[in-house]
Amino acid sequence: MVHVFFSGALKAVTNGVARLELPDFAEGDLDTLLRSLAGRFGPSFSDRLTEDGHLRRYVNVFVNGEDVRFARGLQTPVGPADSVDFIPAVAGG
Numbered sequence: 001m002v003h004v005f006f007s008g009a010l011k012a013v014t015n016g017v018a019r020l021e022l023p024d025f026a027e028g029d030l031d032t033l034l035r036s037l038a039g040r041f042g043p044s045f046s047d048r049l050t051e052d053g054h055l056r057r058y059v060n061v062f063v064n065g066e067d068v069r070f071a072r073g074l075q076t077p078v079g080p081a082d083s084v085d086f087i088p089a090v091a092g093g
Contacts (some may be wrong), residue, residue, distance in 0.1 A: 001025075001080060002033065013045045027085040030061065033084060037046040049086065050074075058089040 003007070004020040011018075025036060038046040049059050061068045062085040068076040078084060 005085045
């Protein structure tokens, strides 16, 4: 079962969901997981996280604590026992 965490900054595109368990996600990559989540939360979810088939610059995604930018990006493998954290950068002044 994949465990997914969304930071509070994503509440608007996850209908307020902060944690999610996906028992039906068997195995794939981050791109497959994102498509599955977009099916659940709608196109605004995808638009917030990706652009032109790539993660947006300000979106930090970790699979089992490892930053996917230093792994394989959207092709980072995600298995049934993995944890995925979506944490967009927050700026302000």
